[in-house]
Every structure is written in structure tokens, then in C-alpha cells.
Amino acid sequence: MPSKKRKKREPILARKSIWRYFGFLIFASLISFGFLSVNLSFEELQTENTQILDFNFERIIEEQEKNLHSISKYARPEIQAERKLENEKFLVPVLPFDVGPNNLFRHFKEAIPFAKALNLTLVIPPFHRHPRMEIFIDRKENKESEKTVNVPIFDTEYSVEIESQPEHTVDYDLLRALLQAVTYKEFEAKCGKTIDMLVECGDIDPKRHQGFKYFSSATGVKIAHRMSISNLPGEVEAHNVLKKLDLSSSKCVGFAIGKKCLGERKSYMKNWKKKYAQFVRRPVDVQTAALEFFRDVFGGEKFAGIHWRYDKYDWNDMCKESRPDAAKARNGQICEYAEKLEDGDRRLLEKMSTNLKMALSHANVEHGYMTGPPQINNTMAAFKRKIPSLKTVDDLKTWVSEKLPRMKYLLKTNYLISHLEQEIMFLSTKFIGSPLSSWTQTVFFDRMAFGIEDDESVLDICLPDVEDLPKLTWLFPEGDP
Template identity: 25%
Template sequence: MDKNYSLYYIKRNVIRITLLIVILCLVLGYFSIMERTSGTIRVVFPPAATSSNMYPSSKIKINCSTWRKPLHNVSALSSQITLAPDRFLYPGLIFGPNNQIIGLFQSIYVAIRLNRTLVVPRFGTHYTEGEIQSVPDYQRIDVDHLCSFVSCISIEGFHKKCNGSMDVVFQAMLSKMRDVKKFQRDTKMHIIMNEEYKLSDYFVGNSLQSSEKRTNKANIPFYPCCNNKTSFNWLSSNQQVIRRTFNTTASCALFASAYQPLTLMSKGQIAIPLDKNYTKVRQIKDDRLYMAIINSVRRPKCITQLADAYIDANIGTDEFVAVHWRYDTDDWLRVFRNQKKYELCEVITNITSEDVARAIINNLPLLHDKNAMHSRNISAAVSVYIATPPSLKEFKLEIFDHLENLDSRIKKVPLDLDVYLSKSVFNKCWNSTGWVSLPDILSLIEMEIMRKSKYFFYSYESTWSDNIRPLRWTRSEGKIQRLFEASILDLSKTVMKKRIKRNRLLHLKK
């Protein structure tokens, strides 16, 4: 009996210990999930500096208060353009972070032309980060700056004014049901739809030319502007056309899937703010208004502060070169292959890191203007910062190696951005303010670094570069001056072709 009792006792304790271990694992797993979904993801950086001599320091101090969520009292801000306080437009943003910013530009334009107060929307993380998470407005844009330009209301205010439901949907392009459901979750507002209509994956409307509005069986009007054969039929930016297309007295509107429905584009233009004497909005030309809108959408103050501190500590001057090479196989090339732009993909895959380096050296004015070099006292070194997707880190390092070998005056910015951010002050701000996405922070800071550079080699067909270029200007002696920019792809393509031609000639001589 004693022996059997001992075996029973041992078995019972083993079972108890096993159950405790399982429960402990489940609890730890739960808190890990909660930590991730709540936006307080633990970030693993290189070890923080233990001595001020290890990493360059900056005179600019990082202030964690600029990271915190604003009070959302945006309706109290005095706006340059005042819109109707009882009619609203919520931008339904889709695709990647920079596509979402373009969607915001176009939504602001539509809100102004329709005289509807803009609802400051929520954004989303990039799909490459895994499951897409909702991102608060203050983690992507400077809300105060935007709302000082145009009448705004917070999502909370929108929900209250509209009694928790949106009564009209403006269909900018083909809208997937999963996107519309996301807009509902982000706003915590309801769009009434019957069960039969929920079975459809798309909201499909008539073409833009049709003057008839389409109403579903639930009597919720949809104002389509897209042909059901394509997602990208453009809507004229003419304000009469916009008002006629979305003609309704309904107060609470969703602008569904507002990526790029308008004919307005920012490429090659400068985003200059409106003069204070612009009082009659309807008289402002379309392109002029659109550029002012782009100027109103700036990156958060904390991001600008971090970029300034990084430049001050690691470069020390605005006379530096910034390069954006976007063309990774994981994202950019995959999308373009799907769009059947095979020729462009083939060009990019044939360009080497040395081609890119030679393109920079050959086309950087600072290296070829002796007077400029002497007057700026930069004969010894020219700092270069290169931004690439994480998957192209090795390619970036190869470009730096070739740059330094080709011209001894070129120097790499000494400290990588992620290492710089390992400083404890950044970790303190990050951990105490609930930001959702670390890749967002890195990307936004790099965009500010590109914007502040004197010389910018941008990536053709990249919304990341496109959202930087219009803001690269300076005012000198009362005149607007555009800062230097050039397409790194076009320049590298020229170098590549010359290299291939030269190699063929050498081969023929042999």
C-alpha cells in the first residue's frame, strides 16, 4: 500500500506541475499577444551607448511630450479654409503607408470642393509587417498643422455628430468589402447594408459619365466614379464635376478607397502654402490648391525632431546627399511584375551597385563645381545618406564601398539610424507613448532626412519618393527655390547601358 500510495502521490504531483507549466505558458503567450496588439511592442536595438564618446551627440534634445496623443480638440483650431460644420467626409485609406498619404491628399481636396469638414482618419501598417494594424493619426501626420489649414474633426467628434452611423458612401474606385468593414471598425460607426449585399466582395458602380446615382436595396446611396472594368478611372478635379458626382444632402460621408481617383498629381510640382489673402476657395485653381494641401500634410513633430537631431549629430550640415533606392524584390518588383511592367523590372535587375555609385558621382553638382566646393569648404568630404528597404542592406553597403573607391571626398554618414535610435531617450519615448510600428518610425525619419538634404536622388515610380519631392524647396531672398533632385534609376540606367556597350566592344576586340 505504501509503495502504491507513493507512486500515486508522485504521479499526481507530476500532473500538477505539468498543468502549472502549461498554464504559465498560456499566460505568457497571452501577455505577449496583448503587448503586440496594444502597440507596445518590445524593440530590440543594439546596446545603448555607455559613454558620450561612443556615439555622436546632438545639441537638439528629444522631447517625449511631442510623441504623445493629442487632445483631439481639433475642431477648436482656427483653420485657413473653413468648411461646413454640419457636413463631414471620412477618408477611407487603403494600400501601403505612402499610398494612404496620397489618399489623404485627395480626400482633403474632395472635402474642400464639397464643403465638408474633414474627419482626421486612422491609418494602417504595411502588409510586410504581418497582420495589418490600425495606426492613430498622430503617428503619421502633424494633426495640428493639417487642421490649421482646413476644418477638421476627430473620429470621436464625427461619431458623436453622426450618431454612430455613416449615411452615404462616395465610391472613388472599386472598393473591397473587407476595406469598408475596416473603415467601420476604425470609426466604430455603422453603414447599414442588407445581408444580400454583404455577400458581394466589391461595391461596383456605373461609369463616371453616368449622371444617375446607384442605390442598393438598403437604400444607402453610393456615388460611383469608376467603371467596373478597371479600378483606376480618374475623376476630374473640376469642382463642378465633383459636386455633381457626389451631389447629396446627407451629412456623414465615407470616401471609400480614396487612393488616387483624381487627375491631380504632385510630380514635378512644389507644395507651397496658400497666401493669407486666399479667402475665396472656389477661385483657387485646382493644381494650386492641391499643392497647398500637400504642404499641409507634414510628418509628426517628434519625427522632425528626431531627423534634426540625427543630422545634427552625424552630419552637421545641410550640404549632404540623400539617395533613395526603392527597388527590392520582396515588394516593389513583385507589384510591378503583377502590373506586367517587365521591361522596367528587367532594367532594374541588370543595374549593379557600382552603376548606382557611378550615377551619383557623375551627376552630383557639388563634385564638379570647383567654386561651389571652395565656397562651401567641402573639399575634404561630402556626406551621403542612402535609404533602402531592409532587404537591400547589403546592396546599400556595396554602393557605399564603390562611392568611396571612386571619389575619396565621399563619406558614408558614420552612424546608422537604427543604431542612433538605440539611445535610451528614444527607447523611453517609444515605450511610454504607445506607438504601433517601429518600421513606420524609421521610414518617417528617413523621409525627413531626404527632405532636408541639399541633393536628392529619388526613386522613379515610388510613392515614398513622390511624397518627399514636393516639400523640397526653400525660400531665399523672397524667392522660392527648388532643391536639387534627379532620378537615380534613370541615371543608373544610363551608366548600365554604357557599361554593357563597353563590355561588348571589349569582347569584340578579343
């Protein structure tokens, strides 16, 4: 019986709802027409009273916010909870100590997925400051100065300063939200300056081998046993590979990376992007200072980051007589341009700055930050005179001193200034980098991990008519077998 009743009611209900539906449609179209006409009249108002609207403060703020949202993807993740040190097994990345800082950073970063996959506590290794790049640093005043070690950079002996404070190299708290980590000092205390088992991965040529030896002599770490593996999959967590590694009796493991260790570059990047990139960032103060600079100096608007790496003093070392022919051939033209530019060749400066200016206006970018190694700060200033909207390290230093005095310590070594300038490049709308430079590669890689793949070469932009200059290509991880 009740089912009969329901059957009778249904058509009435259906009819009612049809009328309701039509009613709603009419109502909705009236409303949207209303909105449309409001919109139209607002549009008219806008064109008629442009001047008033131009000074609409709220709208300006809104637009700036929109631009700021363009970098929201870089936002530092919230740290959930601090990890307690539960695991008493360690992984120390062994670094080739005879190369520049960006190569060291790369080896360090590449060891992170391995440590995570094996559930080992990551040790933050000591790094070093590039000995040729600290020339303007006042050592007497500089309390940051730490222990020095003797290491050759290529074929010249240098006394290099060691950086062993994790916070000078990475966002240590954020990293520890990803995995357990300890300082090198803590590792030394727990492991008695001995690596029980060194895992050597990929092709380690004699030069790389020598580099690792410099690490051992700089830190005094001893190596008890070694094992070698040919390579790891891009997604290192793949269990069958790790199962074969028997590290059960090793408490203090070392990891030394050779060429072709890390598998196919694209799958490595895919894994890095998904699990690591958010957590492996430059020091937190560096992130804060770069972001504030971007907001304050560029008003949160689009800007280009330009890296000109080539200086006579350091880069042109690649071109000296004693270098291998391949290195000389690859760098020959660049060395010539570096020399001319630094020696004040006005024609070259004119040509390069005109091309750069054109490229910026083509890309519709009004602001820019131009960076380079410290000994060519004058060259950077010369570009700024040609393109006054460009900012350089001089502006950065003044800005930090005035606006963020508590972060003045970031200006005390080029090691930290360099991190800060890399972070500014990282945030840029358009990055124009230097082929062959590991400094550029660090930024290039970090941006790629955030989905940016349209970075360009400063050589292509500033010297478009010069043939046979090297291209900006993706170089790391090495090998790409």
C-alpha cells in the first residue's frame, strides 16, 4: 500500500521540481545579468577614470600578491615534528675535496636518498670555502673563520677554510624533518673517526679517488673496509638493489659517488622532485633574506636572474698552458671574452649589455639581478650603469645592512653571499645561467626540481652571434648511462 501512494505522488513532485528548476534558472540568469551589467559599468568606469584606479592602493597590493603567488611553490614546508635520534647507524658522504663548493654540495645532496633508503642517519660533512673567492674577506674581523686544511684546487696548493656548521650550508631543521641527521662532530664522537664500510659507487677515476683521499686527510677519517657497486636505480628505494648490500654489521658507513652511479638522469630527477626537493634547501636565513629582498626591492614582481661566471682570475685557469687540450678547447673562447670584459673592453660591454637589455624587454621583465664571482664586482657594476634597473651584489649588501641587520653575518664570507645570490637566482622568473659552471648547475637543478625548464644561457643571450660557444645543458648526476 505505501508503495502505491508514493507512485501517485511522484508525478506531482516531478512537476513541482521542474517549476522550481525553471524558477531557479530565471532567477539565476537575472542575477548573472545583474553581475554582468555591474561588470560592464565597472569596466566603463575603469577606462573613464584610469587615473583614479591607477592609484587604487588595494589593487596594487592585490597585483603584487598575485606575483608573489608565482613563487608560492617555493614555500618552505611546515616542519611537523623534530626527529629524535633513534638510529645509531650513520652514513657520511665522502666528498672529493679538490673541487669547488658546488661540486661538494652536489655529492652531499646525492647521498641523501641513499641514506634515507637505507634508514641511516645522515652525517652533514664538512665543506670548504673556495680559496680563490674569499679575497675581499677581512679575516681579522671574521670570527666565522674556522680550521684550515691544505688542498690543491686543480693543480695549485691552497689553504682552504672549512665550513662545518650545517646551518651555513643547508636548512638543517627542514632536512631533519625528512630524515635523521647529525653534525660531523657528532659522527666523530660516535664513530671514533672511522668509517667501517665505504660504499664506492660507479666509476671512480684516479682524479676522483685522489679527491676522496684529500677528504680523508682533511678530516683525519680512517677507512676500515670497502665495497663497490656499479650503479643505483634513479629511484634508489627500489628494494632489490639495496637488499644486496649487506651493511648489517656496519655502524659507520661512508658513501663515495663516482660517474654513472646514480642511474638515468630523468628518473633520478623524478624521484628527487617527488620526495626530496622540498626538504633540501639553502640555509633558512638565506631563504628569508632572499624572499624579503625580492619583496622589498622588486616589489614581488617578475625579475630575471643573470649569472656571469667567467672571471680572469679563477675561470681562466682552465685555459692555461698546462691544462688538457679538451679543457682548453672547450673554454678557449670564453676565456678570451672573460679577459676582454674584465679589462674594460667598452665595445664588448656595450654589445653584451644591449643584447641583454633587449632580451629582458622581450621577455617583458623590468627587473633583474646580475651576479658573478666577487673579483668581477666591478664588471657587474659596469653592466648596472648600462642597465640601471639591474641590481648587483653592492645593492644586496647595502640592503641587508640597512633592512636586515641581524643577517649581516651573511655578508662576512663569500661562501654565504654565494648561497644568498643562488637563492635569489632560484626565485627569479627567468634564470639566465653560465654554461659549464657548477654554480649555475646548482640553481638550474634546483629550479628543474620545481618544474622550471626554460632557463637560458647567458652566452646565447649576450653573445648570440658567436659560434661554437658551449650550450647550457643539464650535467648532473654524471654519466646518465
